[in-house]
Amino acid sequence: MERTESRNRSKLRDFYKSQARENAELVRNPQFNLDSSQFQKDQFIDGVLRQMPLAALLQKEREIGREISTLDQSMQSLVYDNYNKFIKATDTIKQMRVDFKDIEKSMDELVSEMSQISKLSTSLNSKMKPCREEVADLVEQQETLTKMQFLFELPAELKRKIEEGDFESAVQDYVKANSVLRNYENHPSFKSIQEECELEYKSLLEKLEEPFSNVDSKEELLIRCIRILKNSDQKINAKNNNLESFSAQISAVLAEICVSITSFKNIFQSKNLESSLVAQHAHQSLKGHVNDILEELTDDFSEILVTNDLSDDQLSTSLDLWYSKLSATAQILPELNLTGRSEELVVNQAKIRHDSIKKSLFMKLEEEILNIEKSESPGATNASILNLIQESQHQLDKFFTMSKSYSQIEYFLVEWNDMTKTLRVDAVEHIASFCQKTLQTAHPALLFPLSSLASIWSETTVDQCIERKDRQTVNRLKISFSQICSAALKELVLIRGCHCAELIHRSVMAKDWLNTSEPRGPRPIVKTFIDEIRKIDEECSKFMRQGVRPAKSTRSGSMRIETLSQRSNLNIQRLFTDKIEIYDVVQSTTISVTSGIIKIALKAMLESVRLKTFSSYGLQQIQVDLSCLHHILWRYCEDESHMSTISDEILQSAALRALERELMEADVIDLIVEKAQLA
């Protein structure tokens, strides 16, 4: 055992070793391996010749020869084997080709036959078409005939049913036929049928009413009769979206109901049966049915009101008609639940109408405000706005007149009063909020008229427009309008002022103040600025009051700065003068607007002067410019002293930035100002 085991083991070892060695050799030089793909025959032969002894060489030669012959043989057998298969394959393909030709032929045939079939089917179809139509026609005719038959047999049928006591189906049949018969009323034959039917129907009604007169009739029977009556009423009232015919129908229906109710009452009253249990029960059910009918009618009515586009007149008359009929019914049968839904309907309609009137008024108002720029004056716009509000009020009033039946509803009265009262206030409030909104995005040209409109409103129109009773609202609105006014003015002054400021700032920054010649007149910017102020003043005076112009004093228009103060003095001076707010509150007067703009522009000049350096001529030029400005602009300033304070500060700042502080003589300046002929 042991021996065999060890032998096996050695065999295994040998096997793996030799394998490993071979592999190693193969890896080391693959070109010497016959089976390798990198085999190099010349190198191999060289190597073999060099390494092997003759015997081994011969051995190797034999070995290789043997290998070659076996390889040859196996290759040949392989080729033969596969050749056979190949030939078979070609044969098969050939055979297939032949077979396919046949199939192709039959396919072609198939196609042609198919097309023929489709042709045939289409021709058949076309031939069958008239037949089909005919058949359809016939079927239709048959249907009509059946209907006709039903109609012709109807009187008899009705009679039979009435006799049998089958009232429900009789009424159903009648209702079914009735609409058709009405359509063909003008045909004599149909007419006769209709007449017959009517006759039968009348007898049916009589039959139905019979139990009422009969004291002993049972309650069930009565209730049944009422139900049938109700049915007949309802069905006639087919839905119709046309208001006119609808209202006619409604009145008819309501009248009929009234008649039924009265007859019902009469029956019971005459028989003195009111107290009996049966009568009460019957009464109850009658009420229930009438109520059902009315509710359904209300639904229809409101639907029609919604779907139809009605004018105010139409709406109010139809509502009026509706309500008067209803109240008539209500009088006959007082227990009816009329106050609920129908009144709500009226009030809702009124509300919708009110809202739409308000909305269109608001839109018109907005348009008017936006067009204020083009209108002749804010007064005209004001008038047209008032007109618009008045018009809307009229529209509302027209809707609500005391003669209308619905105006007697208490609930409605309360609601309506609220609505009409608030319309004016709402409109005014809307104007205020819209003005505010436009302010923020408005074109500068819109600001003047807008501000003046707001001021007119705050002063007079609010009072005119709203009843004085409501002091609180009036005051609130007045305040909000005056706020709008001042905001618009502030914005206006800011925009125009900044425009002027930009002009002046640029002109100062662009000039070379170090190398100017001796000043002989103001720079062109002075004239531009003065023109601008004049233009604004002119525009302004179109829209607002002048305001208090400063009185001309002996010093007015002249600016005398002969000495320049020291820095320390300057600060002390500042302590004694009031601080000037540049972006200040603007009043609704021309002078307030212009002085606001002048302040902004001059302050900008101050800022720009502080950034430049001046020669003595430059400083004098500033002096001349300021004097010229002062000479003209004092009359556009609320407080002349403000202007002189700022001008003073400009000159002091320029002097601080000057290389030589030599000012011009006062009389020379006067001369130059006179020569400039600015006025």
Add this chain to the structure above:
Amino acid sequence: MDENSLIFGLESASRELCPVVGDADVVRFLAVTQNPTGGNSISLLTFDEDDNQVTRFQFMTKAEHWRVSSCPQDVAKFATVSQEISKSEDGKYTSVAKANVFILNEDISNFNEQSQKALDPALQFKVDHLANLTWKPEESSTQGLAMVSNTSLFVLEDLEQENPELIAKTRGMNGPVAWDPHNPSSVVAAAVGHSARAYDVRSKALAWEVGHRFNVRDLDFNPNKSFQLALGRSESPNLKFQTLALGADDGGVKFYDTRKAANPVKTIQGVHTHWTWQVKFNPVHDQLFLTSGGDGSVYLHSITSISSEPFGSMIEEESTKKIDDGVILKFDEHEDAVYSCQWSTANPWLFASLSHDGRMVINQVPKSVKYDILL
């Protein structure tokens, strides 16, 4: 107004003030004066918080200086815009604008006394109509400058560079310039007329633009929140009835998110009654915001709603009191237009303002506000 406010006077007209950014411990400011006839100085103002007093060291210079900016990376460096006027023989004046870089050769703490000394710029660059300059922000790797003239924007990458490089040419620049602290050394914004434009320094392309109806007078980035920019305006565009209750109306500030430049995220209106000349976010607590205006007033605003601090507390039990948006305090110690107001970088509760007449006021955030923010 406050018990902490301190008033200090410079003798000449002055327009610009800046904190010494690199100094983290001592409150120092630099101020420049303009006097065309000479006698100009750059003042290093050291504020002693214990004694509540200011010592001024003057660096005497020949030229007048319009703007000053201190280097965030180096306490000893600062840059100015100077203007020199000379008269030629034929009586013609010429004015030359230059960018100057000064370097102190001693430690800055040696200048803590009331004294003066002549100082010459270490570097000078001649730029026509130079209006303003600003150092690159603290985060950037090099010490460079952005310069704005009235037509062009230049950038000096570092101090070794020979000449500033032109980034963009556009008319209507009026001075305000700021680096985007969130894209250090790559995006610089400048006011151009009615709008603010930002340029990418690397590609020299327009990065974004925000605009409105009025001239932009100053711009500042929120240092703690990306994409936020405040524009000071010469005038406020819209009147709102809500603000009418304040009585005053104008000189507003708008806050923009630069990614959505179409509409401002917040607008302050009706505060200043003339142009808003400077706007500054507090570098640490960006719910505090400072504006100064041509009307001679300085306002401390609360802008909690757009600050980087989370609105409301993270822990619900600690429902801290947040300050509502609006003006916290108005400071009206100035008589003249206040062209500059600056937060101290050493003490975030302290700020200085400088009016044209040379009056400098150092103020502190009121204690109650401070506690509201901190607690």
